[in-house]
Amino acid sequence: MADHLRNGAGTLHLTALSIVATMAAALILTMAYGSLYLQNRERHMGIWAVTWCICLVGLGMFLWIFFIASNEGLAPWGFLTGAVIGFTVAIGMLVVHLQKKESCFRLLTENACDVIFRYRLVPPVGFEYVSPVSTKTLGYSPEEHYKNPNLHLEMVHPKDRVVFERRIQELPVNADQPLVLRLIRKDGTVIWSEHRITPIYDQAGNFIAVEAFIRDITQRKQMEDALQRAEREKATILNSISELVNYYDTDLRIIWSNKAASEWVGLPAEQMVGHYCYEIAHHRTEPCEGCPVVTAIKTGGVHENEITFPGGITRLIRGYPVRDAEGNVVGAVDITMDITERKQVEEALRKSEARYRELADSLPEVVFEMDKNGRLIFVNENAYSFFGYTKADFIRGVNALETIVPEDRARARENIWRSMHGEDLGGVEYTARRKDGAAFPILIHSRPIMQNGQPVGLRGFIIDITERKQAEKKLRYLSLCDPLTGLFNRTFFEQEMRSLEERKIPAGIILCDIDGLKLVNDTIGHETGDNLLIAAAKVIKKVFRDTDIIARVGGDEFAVLLPNASEETVESACRRIRTAVDEYNKGNPELPLSISVGYAVSRESVTVSSLFKEADNNMYREKLHRSQSFRSSIVQTLIKTLGARDFITEHHAENLQELVTLIGKTLGLPESRITDLRIFAQFHDIGKVGVPDRILFKPGPLTPEERLEMNRHSEIGYRIAQSVPDLAPITDWILKHHEWWNGEGYPLGLKGEEIPLECRILAIADAYDAMTSDRPYRKGMTVEQVLAQLEKGAGTQFDPQLVMTFVSLLRQKSLGLYHH
Numbered sequence: 001m002a003d004h005l006r007n008g009a010g011t012l013h014l015t016a017l018s019i020v021a022t023m024a025a026a027l028i029l030t031m032a033y034g035s036l037y038l039q040n041r042e043r044h045m046g047i048w049a050v051t052w053c054i055c056l057v058g059l060g061m062f063l064w065i066f067f068i069a070s071n072e073g074l075a076p077w078g079f080l081t082g083a084v085i086g087f088t089v090a091i092g093m094l095v096v097h098l099q100k101k102e103s104c105f106r107l108l109t110e111n112a113c114d115v116i117f118r119y120r121l122v123p124p125v126g127f128e129y130v131s132p133v134s135t136k137t138l139g140y141s142p143e144e145h146y147k148n149p150n151l152h153l154e155m156v157h158p159k160d161r162v163v164f165e166r167r168i169q170e171l172p173v174n175a176d177q178p179l180v181l182r183l184i185r186k187d188g189t190v191i192w193s194e195h196r197i198t199p200i201y202d203q204a205g206n207f208i209a210v211e212a213f214i215r216d217i218t219q220r221k222q223m224e225d226a227l228q229r230a231e232r233e234k235a236t237i238l239n240s241i242s243e244l245v246n247y248y249d250t251d252l253r254i255i256w257s258n259k260a261a262s263e264w265v266g267l268p269a270e271q272m273v274g275h276y277c278y279e280i281a282h283h284r285t286e287p288c289e290g291c292p293v294v295t296a297i298k299t300g301g302v303h304e305n306e307i308t309f310p311g312g313i314t315r316l317i318r319g320y321p322v323r324d325a326e327g328n329v330v331g332a333v334d335i336t337m338d339i340t341e342r343k344q345v346e347e348a349l350r351k352s353e354a355r356y357r358e359l360a361d362s363l364p365e366v367v368f369e370m371d372k373n374g375r376l377i378f379v380n381e382n383a384y385s386f387f388g389y390t391k392a393d394f395i396r397g398v399n400a401l402e403t404i405v406p407e408d409r410a411r412a413r414e415n416i417w418r419s420m421h422g423e424d425l426g427g428v429e430y431t432a433r434r435k436d437g438a439a440f441p442i443l444i445h446s447r448p449i450m451q452n453g454q455p456v457g458l459r460g461f462i463i464d465i466t467e468r469k470q471a472e473k474k475l476r477y478l479s480l481c482d483p484l485t486g487l488f489n490r491t492f493f494e495q496e497m498r499s500l501e502e503r504k505i506p507a508g509i510i511l512c513d514i515d516g517l518k519l520v521n522d523t524i525g526h527e528t529g530d531n532l533l534i535a536a537a538k539v540i541k542k543v544f545r546d547t548d549i550i551a552r553v554g555g556d557e558f559a560v561l562l563p564n565a566s567e568e569t570v571e572s573a574c575r576r577i578r579t580a581v582d583e584y585n586k587g588n589p590e591l592p593l594s595i596s597v598g599y600a601v602s603r604e605s606v607t608v609s610s611l612f613k614e615a616d617n618n619m620y621r622e623k624l625h626r627s628q629s630f631r632s633s634i635v636q637t638l639i640k641t642l643g644a645r646d647f648i649t650e651h652h653a654e655n656l657q658e659l660v661t662l663i664g665k666t667l668g669l670p671e672s673r674i675t676d677l678r679i680f681a682q683f684h685d686i687g688k689v690g691v692p693d694r695i696l697f698k699p700g701p702l703t704p705e706e707r708l709e710m711n712r713h714s715e716i717g718y719r720i721a722q723s724v725p726d727l728a729p730i731t732d733w734i735l736k737h738h739e740w741w742n743g744e745g746y747p748l749g750l751k752g753e754e755i756p757l758e759c760r761i762l763a764i765a766d767a768y769d770a771m772t773s774d775r776p777y778r779k780g781m782t783v784e785q786v787l788a789q790l791e792k793g794a795g796t797q798f799d800p801q802l803v804m805t806f807v808s809l810l811r812q813k814s815l816g817l818y819h820h
Contacts, residue, residue: 115214117145117152118200122208125149137216139186157182157190172199172207180217192221244315244336247322250297252276252287255331264336277334292319293332300329306339314340366462369449372420374400374413377457386464388435405431405439420448420455429465441469482552484530485537493551496561497608506602508565509611510573511619512540515594517556522719523690528591535593539584543576559612567601574599596623652769656681659765660758663802666809667761677758680730684737684762687717711746714738733758737766740797760799764790764806767798783810 115138116131126149130142138155145151156164160181167179179195194217200209238245239259247256254272262269265281277293278284287294292303296319304318316339322331360367360380366387369378376383376398384391387403400416401409408430419425425446432442446460477483480492488496500507514536521529533556540558541550549561562570574597585592598619600611657678664674688696691713695706702710718735721727727734736750737759743751771786781789787807794800 113215116211117214118209118211119152120209122206127151128209134214137191137214138183155183155185157184167197171197171210175199175210180221183214191216191218193217242338245333246272246277246336247331247333248277248293248297249331250329252278252293252297261336292317293334295319296321296332296334297329312340313338314343363461365464367460368400368462369457369459370400371457372455374416376400386462387432388438393435403432403434405433407431416458419446419458422448422455427463432462441465443468485534485552487537487541487558488549488551490551490553493549493553493559493561496549497612500561500563501608505563506565507608507611508562508567508570508573508599508601509608509615510560510562510570510577510597510599511553511612511615512536512558512560512577513554513596513619513623514556515596515623516723519720519723520591523687523716524591525690525692532591532593535584535588536595539580539593539595540577543573543580559615565601570599570601596620598622652773653682655769656684656762656765659769660761662809663761663765663806666805673758676729677761679727680733680737680758681762681765683717683721683727683730684734684766685713685717686720686734687713687715689720690716711738715747730758732756733762737762741794741799742796744796755799760802764798764802767793768806787811 112131112133114131115134116129117127117134118129120126120128127142127145130145132142134145135141140151140155148154153161153164164179164181167174175197179197181193181195182190183193184190194215196213196215198211199207200211202208235258241258242260244261244264245258246254246261249255254275254277257265257269257272259269262272265272267280272280276287278287278291282288288307290305292305295301295303300321300323302318302320304316306314306316308314316337318335318337320333320335321329322333324330357380361382363380364382366383367378367380368376368383370376376394379394383389383394387398389398401412404412412430415425415428427443427445429441429443431439433439441464443463443465444460445463446458448455449457449459480489481487482489497507514532517529517532520532533552536558537550537552540560544550544560551559551561553559560573562573565573577595577597581593581595596619598615598617598621600614600618602608602611660677660681661674664677669677691710695702695709698706714735714737718731721731721734733756736748736755739745739748739750739755739759741752741755741760743749745755767790768786771781771789772783774780787810790798790803790807794803
């Protein structure tokens with residue numbers, strides 16, 4: 001029993017020892033795995049620790065029960081054996097796990113993008129570890145690093161080597177600051193690298209090694225360089241412009257300013273940073289009223305404002321909001337431009353436009369601008385009355401095509417396109433239409449309006465050519481018609497003759513010639529002759545239809561063209577002309593009309609020109625028979641006209657006849673010569689029919705011009721006398737009856753006995769009768785006064801011998817007959 005108890009006590013003792021050992025093993029495993037869990041954040045490590053503790057306890061109890069059953073004395077040893085086995089297995093498992101973790105760590109370092117190395121600073125100095133990526137990044141393998149402890153220093157770019165050596169010497173100070181270096185790879189290329197160095201200490205706290213991460217930042221460096229270069233370029237560009245540029249935050253503090261802005265403020269750009277613009281630029285305590293930067297930040301839109309500073313400088317400030325990637329306003333930029341010159345140019349342009357407007361408004365033409373759709377975008381004031389539109393109409397919009405009649409619009413539209421595309425059309429005529437519908441002709445000159453090399457409209461002017469059209473019509477009329485009679489002219493008549501000849505149409509031609517027209521023109525005057533032509537045209541035109549071609553083909557000739565007319569028809573027309581002339585003369589006896597008529601009718605193989613010549617010959621044949629008799633009738637008419645106009649002295653001609661007869665008989669002239677002298681006394685002033693009444697009947701003295709006109713009557717009388725055979729003996733006397741003895745008379749300036757005796761006799765008789773007769777502006781002189789004047793004029797105006805004879809004759813006979 002005692003042995004049994006002793007054995008039991010021992011068993012309990014061993015059992016307790018086994019339990020303690022087992023619990024110790026479990027605690028050690030738990031701490032080991034727990035430490036791994038805390039360091040590596042591996043959750044499954046804790047699970048492993050608990051699991052192995054349970055397994056150890058279970059295994060110990062199993063062996064303890066087994067030994068108790070088999071041999072009670074060995075039970076405690078069995079439990080202890082289980083604990084030892086379990087501890088051994090746990091240790092083995094921990095080693096396996098640590099190897100696995102090291103494999104994972106090596107896998108991470110060897111596959112990292114950065115070069116990782118550990119460098120020992122105490123003997124033996126050199127690389128303890130270099131990650132394989134060094135071969136790719138640096139061009140050198142880990143083995144090459146292990147062989148050459150100075151390899152990394154050799155790789156540092158010469159320009160960065162001093163910096164690198166200084167940092168190594170300073171370690172472990174500032175070890176946490178990254179070091180940026182240029183490294184030369186094995187192939188000679190240069191890369192930028194970032195070094196992050198960690199100092200390594202031993203258990204005694206001694207600095208024994210460094211671990212470093214080397215990252216290739218070449219691409220990042222290039223991007224940074226590019227960014228810095230862009231920043232420099234931005235600064236260079238912005239500092240090169242004359243505009244003021246400032247960048248603000250949302251509180252209106254300056255973040256950046258260009259050179260122009262700093263010079264304007266008078267501070268360096270770096271000193272402006274952080275200040276308010278309104279403080280340093282405008283010396284204010286709050287933003288300026290209407291500040292575009294404030295508005296841009298508040299509204300998120302672009303705003304601008306013009307400010308005129310003292311001295312007349314005007315600046316335009318434009319504010320732009322700055323947004324981040326999310327679209328939020330994070331600041332603003334303002335650009336300030338000196339627009340003083342621009343404002344001056346604008347003012348000059350405004351004045352120029354005003355002058356242009358005044359000039360355009362002063363023109364009688366319409367000045368216009370239109371867009372490519374035809375809308376009038378500018379017109380001068382003359383356009384309002386020109387087209388009948390109001391200013392409000394043009395403001396609302398008037399299309400140029402609306403001012404043109406519908407039938408011209410298609411052509412106008414085409415010409416607009418052609419002109420806008422560079423074709424020079426010159427002046428183009430259209431028929432315009434006013435607002436009230438009235439049509440009138442216009443001429444348009446236009447040129448394209450170019451912007452950026454492209455036509456955007458037309459600019460030009462419009463002329464009302466109504467008067468020009470009327471003038472052209474009149475010119476066409478004058479080119480084809482006789483302006484005096486209104487009949488067609490020779491040009492038109494010949495065109496019609498050629499047309500008939502080309503079409504082989506037979507025709508009859510009648511030619512009419514006014515007899516004595518030249519005599520009328522030379523004596524009475526061209527005005528009377530023109531009236532005679534007009535009367536003849538009316539007489540001839542009255543005989544024919546309006547469709548018949550009647551023309552004035554010469555000074556005193558008329559022609560009638562009768563297509564498809566027979567000889568009977570033409571003869572009948574000639575008879576009607578003569579009948580019409582007789583009727584006219586009955587109503588106008590003071591100046592009768594005489595027309596010689598000839599005709600011809602076309603036959604086969606006879607040209608129209610030959611026909612005209614035949615009619616002309618027939619007309620002149622008749623004229624030869626009529627001419628002399630008509631001239632005599634014309635002269636008689638002229639004499640009657642002169643008698644009707646000569647109201648100065650009722651018996652002037654009779655007095656002269658008696659006086660010249662007395663002188664002629666005293667001189668012993670034959671009777672036939674005295675008869676011619678009496679006719680001369682009657683007709684010597686026949687040329688006065690050609691002197692205008694305003695001169696002939698002027699109550700006062702004549703002007704030099706009027707005197708010259710009056711002196712022409714002797715030449716006119718000469719031409720009249722030449723036309724009348726009965727006056728042939730006195731023709732030369734009529735021409736020379738105003739010649740003076742001293743040669744100062746007219747028209748030939750004869751003197752002395754060069755002057756015919758009859759002219760010298762008439763000069764004394766005419767002067768005597770004129771001076772003794774009353775005039776509207778004076779009373780007649782006495783005989784003695786007249787005789788004294790004649791004696792005074794002897795040798796100058798009068799033949800002195802004849803004056804002496806005439807004076808002696810009158811004084812001897814004391815004839816009161818000659819004083820009226």
